[in-house]
Amino acid sequence: xxxxxxxxxxxTTRARxxxxxxxxxxVETPVFMPVGTLATVKSLSPEELTxxxxxxxxxxxxxxxLRPGCEVINLFSGLHRFMxxxxxxxxxxxxxxxxxxxxxxxxxxxGITFQSHIDGSRHxxxxxxxxxIQICLNSDITMCLDECIKYPASFGDTKNGIELTTRWAQxxxxxxxxxxxxxxxxxxxxQGGMFKELREMSADALGExxxxxxxxxxxxxxxxKDIMLEIADFTLPKLPxxxxxxxxxxGTPADIVELVALGADMFDCVMPTRNARNGQMFTKDGTIxxxxxxxxxxxxxxxxxxxxxxxxxxxxxxxxHLFMEKELLAYRLNTIHNIHYYVNLMKSIRTAICNDxxxxxxxxxxxx
Amino acid sequence: xxxxxxxxxxxTTRARxxxxxxxxxxVETPVFMPVGTLATVKSLSPEELTxxxxxxxxxxxxxxxLRPGCEVINLFSGLHRFMxxxxxxxxxxxxxxxxxxxxxxxxxxxGITFQSHIDGSRHxxxxxxxxxIQICLNSDITMCLDECIKYPASFGDTKNGIELTTRWAQxxxxxxxxxxxxxxxxxxxxQGGMFKELREMSADALGExxxxxxxxxxxxxxxxKDIMLEIADFTLPKLPxxxxxxxxxxGTPADIVELVALGADMFDCVMPTRNARNGQMFTKDGTIxxxxxxxxxxxxxxxxxxxxxxxxxxxxxxxxHLFMEKELLAYRLNTIHNIHYYVNLMKSIRTAICNDxxxxxxxxxxxx
Numbered sequence: 001x002x003x004x005x006x007x008x009x010x011x012t013t014r015a016r017x018x019x020x021x022x023x024x025x026x027v028e029t030p031v032f033m034p035v036g037t038l039a040t041v042k043s044l045s046p047e048e049l050t051x052x053x054x055x056x057x058x059x060x061x062x063x064x065x066l067r068p069g070c071e072v073i074n075l076f077s078g079l080h081r082f083m084x085x086x087x088x089x090x091x092x093x094x095x096x097x098x099x100x101x102x103x104x105x106x107x108x109x110x111g112i113t114f115q116s117h118i119d120g121s122r123h124x125x126x127x128x129x130x131x132x133i134q135i136c137l138n139s140d141i142t143m144c145l146d147e148c149i150k151y152p153a154s155f156g157d158t159k160n161g162i163e164l165t166t167r168w169a170q171x172x173x174x175x176x177x178x179x180x181x182x183x184x185x186x187x188x189x190x191q192g193g194m195f196k197e198l199r200e201m202s203a204d205a206l207g208e209x210x211x212x213x214x215x216x217x218x219x220x221x222x223x224x225k226d227i228m229l230e231i232a233d234f235t236l237p238k239l240p241x242x243x244x245x246x247x248x249x250x251g252t253p254a255d256i257v258e259l260v261a262l263g264a265d266m267f268d269c270v271m272p273t274r275n276a277r278n279g280q281m282f283t284k285d286g287t288i289x290x291x292x293x294x295x296x297x298x299x300x301x302x303x304x305x306x307x308x309x310x311x312x313x314x315x316x317x318x319x320x321h322l323f324m325e326k327e328l329l330a331y332r333l334n335t336i337h338n339i340h341y342y343v344n345l346m347k348s349i350r351t352a353i354c355n356d357x358x359x360x361x362x363x364x365x366x367x368x
Numbered sequence: 369x370x371x372x373x374x375x376x377x378x379x380t381t382r383a384r385x386x387x388x389x390x391x392x393x394x395v396e397t398p399v400f401m402p403v404g405t406l407a408t409v410k411s412l413s414p415e416e417l418t419x420x421x422x423x424x425x426x427x428x429x430x431x432x433x434l435r436p437g438c439e440v441i442n443l444f445s446g447l448h449r450f451m452x453x454x455x456x457x458x459x460x461x462x463x464x465x466x467x468x469x470x471x472x473x474x475x476x477x478x479g480i481t482f483q484s485h486i487d488g489s490r491h492x493x494x495x496x497x498x499x500x501i502q503i504c505l506n507s508d509i510t511m512c513l514d515e516c517i518k519y520p521a522s523f524g525d526t527k528n529g530i531e532l533t534t535r536w537a538q539x540x541x542x543x544x545x546x547x548x549x550x551x552x553x554x555x556x557x558x559q560g561g562m563f564k565e566l567r568e569m570s571a572d573a574l575g576e577x578x579x580x581x582x583x584x585x586x587x588x589x590x591x592x593k594d595i596m597l598e599i600a601d602f603t604l605p606k607l608p609x610x611x612x613x614x615x616x617x618x619g620t621p622a623d624i625v626e627l628v629a630l631g632a633d634m635f636d637c638v639m640p641t642r643n644a645r646n647g648q649m650f651t652k653d654g655t656i657x658x659x660x661x662x663x664x665x666x667x668x669x670x671x672x673x674x675x676x677x678x679x680x681x682x683x684x685x686x687x688x689h690l691f692m693e694k695e696l697l698a699y700r701l702n703t704i705h706n707i708h709y710y711v712n713l714m715k716s717i718r719t720a721i722c723n724d725x726x727x728x729x730x731x732x733x734x735x736x
Contacts, residue, residue: 045700071665
């Protein structure tokens with residue numbers, strides 16, 4: 001059974017260090033979860049992921065449902081054996097990607113009808129179906145189907161959205177309780193756009209149903225950063241403090257430090273992986289783009305002092321050469337570094353919380 | 369100093385097992401050398417290469433000279449540290465790729481003028497320049513510049529070609545003796561097209577100059593396979609038996625077994641790596657293409673009984689899924705398997721030679 005314990009709390013911020021126990025191992029929070037859309041964190045082997053310190057990854061239900069499909073993944077009793085990853089997996093509900101990728105998606109009380117972005121085939125994603133697919137994936141953490149509200153949206157549309165999200169969450173919980181392995185967990189998603197009143201309503205309604213964890217969806221969808229932080233600041237304390245709090249789809253390293261200060265425990269984002277494939281690398285002195293001609297003869301590692309496999313063994317000159325030549329190894333070495341950067345940031349955050357030095361850590365990190 | 373010892377000889381064929389000692393370690397022959405064109409064996413890390421059992425790799429002088437250039441590689445005192453590979457490296461002379469890739473290449477007594485296939489810049493590759501670049505790469509084995517004769521070619525053109533190749537080999541040796549580290553080795557390339565008389569002349573002339581190893585170039589350039597084998601069969605015994613004999617740019621697994629029977633010790637070929645990236649995988653039962661829909665639900669590994677990382681951890685269904693989705697991990701896992709297949713074949717060949725069972729091994733391998 002997935003459970004969550006708080007190990008340490010910052011005295012001057014809402015930051016907390018926790019332990020999330022799952023059937024596939026324990027996860028130290030705050031945690032960053034690399035995104036493994038199609039049963040692979042792009043370019044990495046599971047051993048390399050483990051080597052970066054990654055503890056849990058995210059799979060995308062919409063993508064995996066379409067390809068390779070449950071028919072295939074069922075043969076492996078879920079995603080872990082299929083992709084050779086034996087640590088925890090969280091899967092999203094598929095809703096967000098139906099809205100952003102699929103064609104002609106249409107919402108009704110029953111669910112979302114859509115056409116595949118690959119072959120135009122018609123499908124319907126209901127709360128029950130979203131749970132069913134995630135059970136087939138054998139996710140350690142299943143996410144409820146929610147309505148993802150566009151930005152900007154009217155108060156009325158947003159209110160309708162959170163009410164539907166609540167009814168869908170009820171149906172997800174019922175379906176999950178009837179069908180899922182009890183060792184796994186079901187998390188819900190709080191919506192409400194940029195309206196604090198609706199965020200609170202959504203949090204309260206979902207809290208009453210009761211879930212093993214609470215996510216905040218619908219942030220970083222185009223709103224200014226100060227509004228994103230304001231809504232997170234308002235919403236995070238409305239979620240049950242004894243449960244893990246997950247801010248979905250965020251963010252930059254500095255965003256993550258700020259959101260931890262506001263009480264968030266879990267994060268996922270394509271930024272370290274996608275940017276790596278575009279040559280953008282995170283360093284303690286900010287981001288660099290490895291394609292810069294400046295690095296042509298640079299024998300130093302990406303980030304001096306970094307202990308990742310890439311920095312221990314390769315120079316900027318070599319990484320630039322690989323990247324300019326579009327060599328496959330480039331994407332991997334860049335990705336290893338960026339994920340290591342994020343994972344290492346989370347470790348530093350956690351250590352700072354446990355030593356009650358987090359506020360100082362945040363001040364230094366976000367102001368330099 | 370590179371030296372070569374014959375450890376065991378087949379009593380019924382010309383196959384022999386040897387040991388080639390270099391500054392960067394010993395190489396058991398017969399050996400297959402994966403091709404690492406641009407300072408990377410496409411998609412693999414050096415550790416993965418080592419894990420497949422690869423003992424030595426090939427670098428391409430033409431490519432490395434153009435990108436990243438000696439200016440960069442000099443900063444790392446050669447290719448080994450630049451690419452994080454501490455085992456032996458053999459580099460070609462660049463000649464073959466000037467002929468096949470560069471624009472407007474033109475041969476004179478002095479060398480080959482050509483335009484880069486990347487930016488059209490003009491360059492001249494002389495025997496001395498080919499040696500100079502390979503010294504900068506710090507190759508364990510440097511290859512002499514040779515004239516690569518097209519197929520088909522007239523007797524007269526081919527004769528002129530081998531005579532030029534001999535004069536260039538003399539210049540390479542002189543330059544190499546004046547400039548190279550004595551721990552490394554210089555190999556020459558026997559040419560002569562499909563004319564036995566010219567192959568013998570080339571072998572004799574180069575043998576008189578004296579090199580640490582002898583390659584056969586200009587095979588598998590479009591001629592029928594029986595002619596390729598006939599010329600190899602004729603030429604290999606003309607090379608000094610105490611030196612390693614290297615058949616360049618070959619071949620299929622069955623070709624390699626046949627060429628070992630004829631006395632060849634060293635091979636390089638892009639087949640296992642390039643075919644892997646196209647989904648073609650070598651197995652004990654022949655080749656398969658992983659994109660075949662037949663494999664969609666196949667939970668078996670690529671080649672049952674294979675001990676490579678890919679076969680130990682992944683199914684055909686997963687590999688097909690990755691390949692169909694063009695996931696970066698696909699190319700890597702396929703390449704690991706194919707190189708392991710080739711390397712493992714060489715190990716089996718060597719064991720068979722040492723046990724004096726090679727002829728039986730060859731009969732079974734090439735007739736099933």
